[in-house]
Amino acid sequence: MPESSSRDQPGKPKRILTGDRPTGRLHLGHWVGSLQNRVRLQHEYETILIIADLHMLTTKKSRKDIREVLSNARGLVLDYLSAGIDHERATIYLQSAVPETFQLNTILQNFVTVNRLLRLPSLKQMAGAAEIEEESFPFGLLGYPVLQAADILLAKAQLVPVGRDNLAHVEITREIARHFNITYGEIFEEPEALLSDIPALVGTDNRGKMSKSARNAIFLSDDEKTVRAKVGSMFTDPKRIHPYIPGTVEGNPVFIYHEIFNDNRAEVKELEARYRAGKVGDREVKDRLADALERFLAPIRDRADFFSNKPGLVDEIIWSGTLKVRQIAAETMREVYHKMGFDRVWKEIEQKGEINM
Ligand code: ATP
Numbered sequence: 001m002p003e004s005s006s007r008d009q010p011g012k013p014k015r016i017l018t019g020d021r022p023t024g025r026l027h028l029g030h031w032v033g034s035l036q037n038r039v040r041l042q043h044e045y046e047t048i049l050i051i052a053d054l055h056m057l058t059t060k061k062s063r064k065d066i067r068e069v070l071s072n073a074r075g076l077v078l079d080y081l082s083a084g085i086d087h088e089r090a091t092i093y094l095q096s097a098v099p100e101t102f103q104l105n106t107i108l109q110n111f112v113t114v115n116r117l118l119r120l121p122s123l124k125q126m127a128g129a130a131e132i133e134e135e136s137f138p139f140g141l142l143g144y145p146v147l148q149a150a151d152i153l154l155a156k157a158q159l160v161p162v163g164r165d166n167l168a169h170v171e172i173t174r175e176i177a178r179h180f181n182i183t184y185g186e187i188f189e190e191p192e193a194l195l196s197d198i199p200a201l202v203g204t205d206n207r208g209k210m211s212k213s214a215r216n217a218i219f220l221s222d223d224e225k226t227v228r229a230k231v232g233s234m235f236t237d238p239k240r241i242h243p244y245i246p247g248t249v250e251g252n253p254v255f256i257y258h259e260i261f262n263d264n265r266a267e268v269k270e271l272e273a274r275y276r277a278g279k280v281g282d283r284e285v286k287d288r289l290a291d292a293l294e295r296f297l298a299p300i301r302d303r304a305d306f307f308s309n310k311p312g313l314v315d316e317i318i319w320s321g322t323l324k325v326r327q328i329a330a331e332t333m334r335e336v337y338h339k340m341g342f343d344r345v346w347k348e349i350e351q352k353g354e355i356n357m
């Protein structure tokens with residue numbers, strides 16, 4: 001039995017680890033793809049949210065990027081809290097401030113082959129998105145999934161919520177855990193992926209998924225005027241130059257957003273029917289969408305105001321979470337060094353040193 005199975009005891013909720021790189025604010029795509037799920041899961045599982053600033057270094061590492069970690073981490077946490085993450089339930093921590101992350105990462109690097117990592121399509125996609133040429137592909141980017149394994153195993157998380165494209169990374173973590181256990185004895189539980197198959201939310205420009213760097217995102221922190229302007233300039237059916245031309249609802253981003261965010265189902269059905277029949281202008285469809293988004297964003301904004309008006313609270317949440325994870329991490333590393341036998345090596349040298357002095 002793995003020593004880490006203590007959380008398998010009846011009544012003890014399983015532990016989840018998930019998070020984001022602090023590269024900017026969260027948008028509706030994040031809500032659809034991950035936030036919504038996390039808000040739900042926090043009631044069922046012990047949730048740890050990682051602000052993965054070390055993972056950011058694989059593609060963003062300038063002095064400016066690092067300076068921005070502070071404001072981005074604060075923004076990220078404000079978005080979590082506004083979206084409904086309960087800081088009394090979930091633990092939020094800053095990856096770079098847990099030194100054991102570096103320690104375990106260095107050890108785990110030896111439990112996966114370069115070939116295995118080179119075969120991951122996700123790393124090439126990340127390099128492509130960050131415009132990194134093959135010859136400048138960083139060693140750290142190759143190690144991205146290993147660092148992820150270090151986060152997951154350090155926290156002894158049993159569940160990792162991911163999209164299908166990230167499934168391979170959890171598989172790497174499982175392989176590393178297995179390989180480590182075979183070599184030194186059971187210590188790590190193989191985490192399971194909690195697969196979500198939600199398709200990516202399309203951007204306002206209909207050019208691929210909503211993404212903060214593509215300037216096609218509606219952010220959770222956008223004010224009403226900004227949201228209305230973004231909705232007003234959204235891509236719709238290009239053949240509708242007049243309201244009386246019948247339009248296509250399927251694959252039309254305005255209607256995709258209506259389907260997801262408009263709580264007035266009857267209105268959505270009615271707008272769809274009129275759109276197909278050429279009996280409604282784009283303007284009206286967009287105005288109703290902006291209204292619906294306002295209803296969706298209003299409680300999020302209220303929570304954002306609440307937390308922004310408590311100076312220091314966000315920092316306190318990050319720091320107390322970091323201290324908590326440091327404790328978990330120190331315990332894990334004590335076990336790791338013990339299983340590997342490093343602690344005995346150190347002891348031996350330390351004691352010999354004392355005798356000889
Ligand atoms: P960047 O432009 O810097 O790549 P981004 O806006 O694409 O940023 P990421 O930080 O790359 O956001 O996304 C992190 C995670 O958020 C993704 O792995 C995915 O789970 C989720 N996510 C991001 N964008 C979307 C989207 N449009 N639809 C659904 N999920 C999304």
Ligand code: MG
Nearest residue numbers: 129211212213
């Ligand atoms: Mg992205």
